[in-house]
Amino acid sequence: MLLLPTDLYITGGVLAVLATVLLLVVLPPGPARAVFRPLPLLRFSPWPRPRLPLRLLTSAGSAGVLGLALWAGRAGPRDPLANPLPLLVWTLFWIGLVTAQGVLGNHWRWTSPWVAPAAGLRWLLGRAPLRYPRRLGHLPALAGFLGFAAILLADIAPSDPARLAGYAGVYAAITLAGTAAFGTAWLVRGEALTVLMRAYARIALVARDRGRLAIGLPGWRVLRGPQMPLSLALFCVVLLGTGSFDGLNETFWWFARIGINPLEFPGRSAVIGSSLGGLALANVALVAIFAATLRLGLWLARADMTTGAAFRLFAPSLLPIALGYHLAHYLTAALVEAQYALAVLNDPLARGANLLGLGRFYVTTGFFNEQGSVRAIFLTQAGAVVLGHVLAILLAHALALRALGSPRRAVLSQAPLALFMIAYTLFGLWLLASPRGL
Template sequence: MARIALAAGLVVAGAGAALAHATEGGLVLLLPTDVYTAAGAAAVALTVVLMAVLPERVASWLFTPLTLVPLPLTRLPQITSMLVALVFLSLVWTGLSGPRDPMENPLTLGIWTGFWIILVTVQGLAFDIWRWVNPWLGPAAMLRGLGVRQMLPLPVRLGYAPAILTFLAFAAFLMADPAPADPERLARFGGLYWLLNLVAVLVFGPRWLGRGEGITLLMRSYARMSIMTRRAGRLALGLSGWQVLRTRVPRGGWAGFMLVILACGSFDGVNETFWWLNVLGLNPLEFPGRSAVVWQNLAGLLAANVLLVAIFAATIKAGLLLNQSPLKLREAVRLFAPTILPIALGYHIAHYYSAFLVEGQYLWVMIEGLVGIPHEGPGHAHHITTGFFNTTDSMRRIWLTQAGAVVLGHVTAVILAHAVALRVFGTARRALLSQAPLALFMIAYTFFGLWLLASPRGL
């Protein structure tokens, strides 16, 4: 029971922020956020100090899962996947023929709020929901049942490069397209993305979804942070991150992809700030529109990825040198890249929390309409409000919730990285030496993440 209570209390450490939302907003947060930022970074720093004296058996115990009820395999996900694919195609049609208002079109709310904010969070915090809603599994299985067979093997030498490229294409649409929330533009991009990847699955086989399709690999990565999974035929429950220690070390390309997740999530916050607009030489109070910064945002997205990968590799290399370890850099990156997933997920949740508070209401109203509850009159069950943005107290609670997700994500990352280091290097002293540069990186990234949350936004 103590382990379950601890897991429940710290599960938020796997939390994150979403990467896309239906509406853009400009919000200047007039709170004493410098105090909160310093306190958050101090909490991460104290966690690093705690790791220095934490016995190995305690670190191991923290990430030991509980084995619960039997959980048999089922083919039901193929059926639910087919249903989700049909729903997605109907949403694409609605995007092409329905209302142009993103807050009234089911496609925009379904993709950016239902999928990108809600499902990604559930995937990282709770369980592998993507296995049930992947829109390619069902259609591919149906076509194979009709006699369609794999045409070509997926070249091994490509590794995970196709998944990185397709995910970057998705991120580029989100961050650089002039109007990613426009239902028609979203329908054309989403429909084409789905169709091309379905064709790729038919040509290269199911392996494409694991190595070539970026959204699926993103969800597989975040599944390693979920607290529940099927293990040895039974339901297993543990502290967020426990699966990282009990699954195979990712291949080099997959480890690189995990760094891309964090880099894209970070730039998704940076490209909305006054600071970024100032770098581009634009007055945020006279913003000319997203169409004026398409190429600049594309360049910034690529630069953010290159910079983060380089910094992470440098911190890992510095730790190996301090520890005088014979471990090769490539192998060390593979080992420690999964430990940054709590940071990416934590910022994902924090970044989109305010968007969820508003757009989640619109999504709920849309669902009410689908089940026959009227939007107006005596039977109306929900009133959309943004009043929580109008008072200092409510804004303080919102920001503290966001900051808590970021800080807990970093704390989990520090503990998880220390547990991995103990397993690799054997002693607490060697583990601490190897983790010192990475710990400094995580503390600095805490400051960065909290600064992003508090920075004025101009888009």
């Protein structure tokens, strides 16, 4: 990255976001709303409902894969890059499936490993004995996601197969216990991964719409759906705060703040406290700043809306930024770890198997040594960050138009939030270009 003119790329990205803000100031409300109008693709024909829904079969397959991976975490090789479990959790799910959910559509409906076990529990136990407390909202899912993030960012060995098998096994047990107690309501409101995936599905390109398969600009389903509850809105903001800190805590700047020389890194055990504290501080600060910009915008527009209502309304507009950060941050890891995942599929237990006929598989990182490929990688990362902010600004403006009616009031209400997003664009591009440790 140091050989690239990153200062020029950062300037260009910030100017692109600024130009979007200025365009919305003069754009009539009609085009601002029309840009999120989806295009119908296919109409679904009514089919006889099968006795065993297809999604139960696909979910059972996912549950089976998870069970085998948990066994491999204990019985397989100790090398995280040769064991299926770390590659399943951190590469296939956290990088691949999360990105696909936010970009393409709600595949989690079919790939979730919890749907089939939940149906089995319902068949065995009958109706759930407890009613899920509505006052809890999505707070259990938020706590679960923060726990997931804490393991990712602060655990001394998050990719150790046996250690990860323990975490994943405990999480699976909690999920099944919650489902047995509260039914599918636990999956919808209390299970962190399902809530995460359902949130990102709101900004996917493709989804069902009035009996058709439709495609539209990311965020079109947000405008079609109801306003989300406050706990889910908080979850959306925490997604962005966690993703931002995930990049920040690897920079030389952060190491300077916690008094560690990144060139003599003492190990993850030395930064557990600072990582957990930084994760909490980043999310609290983002929630406070986001709420403050909304409050200021409502005051400028003289809008008769509470800060809580505005928080619920505009929180989904941060999802494109969070997904853009996710893609940008993990792109380089995906390019390398996807090769290891292919090698593991060829020889799952590292015992000389050749299931895919690949023979001896060699992983390459040569594309990090050529300026042309490094430039392409950085521009892809920067493009994901900038595009996420542009989509967020467009979506926030369309939401403001729907809520406030008047274009002038919508622009005034969005002015502080737009400035915040411009500053966040600069922050995100600076993260990409910053020297990193670890």
